[in-house]
Amino acid sequence: MDIEDIEKHYERMSDDEIIRITTKDGRGLRPEVFGIIKKEIKKRNLNPDLLNGAIAQNKDYSIFELEQYANILRKLPCPICGKTKEQLNGTIAHTVKGFLFFAVSNTKTSIACPECLDNTNDNAVLSTFFLGWWDLPWGFIKTPVYIYRNIKAKKQNWLYTPNSTLLAFTEVNIGAIEIYKNDKEKLSEIIDTKKPSALRK
Known part of the structure; x- marks a missing residue:
């Protein structure tokens, strides 16, 4: 053209x-x-x-x-609780729901204060723990993997600097x-x- x-x-x-x-x-x-x-x-x-x-x-x-650029976002009020006490960061919540012969898995990025990010990952763990097993046979494989991914993601929620999830969100x-x-x-x-x-x- x-x-x-x-x-x-x-x-x-x-x-x-x-x-x-x-x-x-x-x-x-x-x-x-x-x-x-x-x-x-x-x-x-x-x-x-x-x-x-x-x-x-x-x-x-x-x-x-x-x-x-990420530090511009970190100074904003948390979009979940509205507080400004802690600087924002990012996390990815991993969930899977089993329905006998198929499963629906999801990954969702959230930008929020560390406490709300922890709650987001905890909710994903609970949802996956109770609903992830009900797909045969993949539920028994995906459920522990997704629970582990949430636990691993929580380790970055309280970093003093922008974490990898926030940096990726910023670049996009x-x-x-x-x-x-x-x-x-x-x-x-x-x-x-x-x-x-x-x-x-």
Whole structure:
């Protein structure tokens, strides 16, 4: 696709599509596309910081740089309990539910304070312990594995620095974080993984 076709393609996009690309779906953009996006943002009178989100998605980051972005999120109120006493981190809750001849397994990322992350993993352990065995034969294999994964994940919940789960979440959502790094309301929407958000992957 040549540059004129790309320009026409972006001209036909809705405002929501432009916002979606700049916040979360803009990885792999060619460098010349940034000028087209800038032009469309200006023409439509959209938030000029949207361009920064598209650029942010197409950079390579060191661990130190990712930690800087993650620390922006860590200072927010916990999306579960609302407290600000402890800095936020991330965890993955692993659950499996057995239904005789099949099982439904799930992994869900949560960003919250360490206490709420512990509760999230504990609830996943309880759910899996009581409901995971009822698939033959995989329930007897998956249930202890998923319980172990939750126990292992809890060990990172109270780390003083951003843990691996939070860093991975930050990298995936770095476009939106860059755009809204000075807007606590938007950032809170990004980290609230219990609610659907157009700003988060």
